[in-house]
Amino acid sequence: MKQYHFAIVGATGLVGRTFLKVLEEYDLPIASLHLFASEKSKGKKILFQGKEIEVEALSPTCFQGMDFALFSAGATVSKEWAPVAEKEGAIVVDNSSCWRMDESVSLIVPEINIEDYHEKRKIIANPNCSTIQSVLPLKALDEEFHLKRVVYTTYQAVSGSGMKGIEDLRRCQKGEKNQFYPYDISQTCIPEIDVAMDNLYTKEEMKMVNETRKILHRPNLKVAATCIRVPVEVAHGVVMQCEFENEVSVERAREVLSSMEGIKVVDDLKNHIYPVSTLAKDNDFVYVGRIRKDLSCENGLILYCVGDNVRKGAAANAVQIVKKIIEGR
Ligand SMILES: NC(=O)c1ccc[n+]([C@@H]2O[C@H](COP(=O)([O-])OP(=O)(O)OC[C@H]3O[C@@H](n4cnc5c(N)ncnc54)[C@H](OP(=O)(O)O)[C@@H]3O)[C@@H](O)[C@H]2O)c1
Known part of the structure; x- marks a missing residue:
């Protein structure tokens, strides 16, 4: 089975930490996981699947090679960095309100409208909780x-x-x-x-x-x-x-x-x-x-x-979107 490279932006926050929990529970095929937060959290260590992962700061090249980037660091961060991840070829699932009403971006609850996702626009917005x-x-x-x-x-x-x-x-x-x-x-x-x-x-x-x-x-x-x-x-x-x-x-x-x-x-x-x-x-x-x-x-x-x-209203809905995309491939 193909394995995928993941990034979490806002990994030290409430939704970010729940992403980690939900990713473990849903047992997705993860080849690597990179964690990002603000400069002040750089170097912090967070446990995932029994291993410590060091938190990194965002940089223009940090999304190279990523397949999926899950964002939960607020609208300002999403506005600036989601297009950077998208440009590198990652599918972005964004928890902020930044992209939700953008006509080119799909707004998805996977049980309802996963088919709204289209490869032309790789940013997917997670709706309000x-x-x-x-x-x-x-x-x-x-x-x-x-x-x-x-x-x-x-x-x-x-x-x-x-x-x-x-x-x-x-x-x-x-x-x-x-x-x-x-x-x-x-x-x-x-x-x-x-x-x-x-x-x-x-x-x-x-x-x-x-x-x-x-x-x-x-x-x-x-x-x-x-x-x-x-x-x-x-x-x-x-x-x-x-x-x-x-x-x-x-x-x-x-x-x-x-x-x-x-x-x-x-x-x-x-x-x-x-x-x-x-x-x-x-x-x-x-x-x-x-x-x-x-x-x-x-x-x-x-x-x-x-x-x-925090789960169905944010992290779990995003992970379920990713799961459906992977299953549909
Ligand atoms: N809580 C909910 O129920 C819920 C539901 C749906 C959507 N959301 C959305 O999810 C997002 C996060 O919410 P939250 O509740 O998890 O907030 P939170 O607990 O305050 O966490 C915010 C996260 O963003 C990071 N961050 C802040 N500024 C940053 C920067 N300049 N660069 C990189 N990372 C930065 C923080 O890192 P540091 O620890 O380093 O500061 C932290 O990891 C928001 O957009 C919120 O609207 C939340």
Whole structure:
């Protein structure tokens, strides 16, 4: 079997370290792995498959010979360095928001639209974490009932802000003053994720709107989102209010969701069985439950899903993309 040369950019970060874990678990044919981070991490050693790998700084020639480059070092680094890796012939999977809405770049959730990847543009964008876990159930329901409109409300874990978010929650839990979020995240939910836009939505909310349309190939789909940070370390929750063209039934919704790759339906309210953050933590499934008819419109369903934002919302989705590309060769 052919072996491939891999690079991880942002290897010392939360998503970067999860890349290493997921790459080990998915057992891809790896010939070599190079780890990159900022200058300050140069020389640090990180364990992979029982061997220490030294962290390197980025350089104009550092991607020579690489087959895959997984980026999770923020949009500024991706903007500058992803084209360098692409030019060297590597397929880039980028976790930042930098390339997602670029028309030439594919935005992929592998269970839904891996065929959007085309060799002409070797940069692939990994969608926003809340979008990934939401479009999986939406895709299944859209195929069955034909989606007209969706309203998202998210409950997003602090790990979505990287290590800084986790550290601020832990700091506040110890009674110390908040340094990263504008309020004490241990005591309140914060209805602001990413920067404010002129239309009074946040950038995170507009990411969900635009990325949902692109992944589902529905440029005119009616979508709105409200994104809320909550005092949970890992796993985002999303309430989805969906309206369809066709008549809906809860039973049929459960069937189509259960048969979608990557989803587990957990839905038995009377026995307290529904998606909770702890169920999703450290695995790659999106858990869907609380499925019921929307009493406020004709063909509507309301559901709730949770997913590990660092795994399926970032590292695992990227590695699954790579796996599908390798398998397709
Ligand atoms: N956390 C999530 O749930 C999540 C989900 C989806 C997407 N993402 C995206 O993934 C990216 C990383 O997020 P994270 O949560 O892993 O953040 P993080 O924990 O803060 O890690 C950031 C990483 O980027 C590296 N880095 C920073 N500046 C660099 C530079 N100039 N050159 C090279 N490397 C540099 C850091 O290296 P040093 O250690 O040397 O500073 C570190 O490895 C972001 O774009 C984020 O939006 C995160």
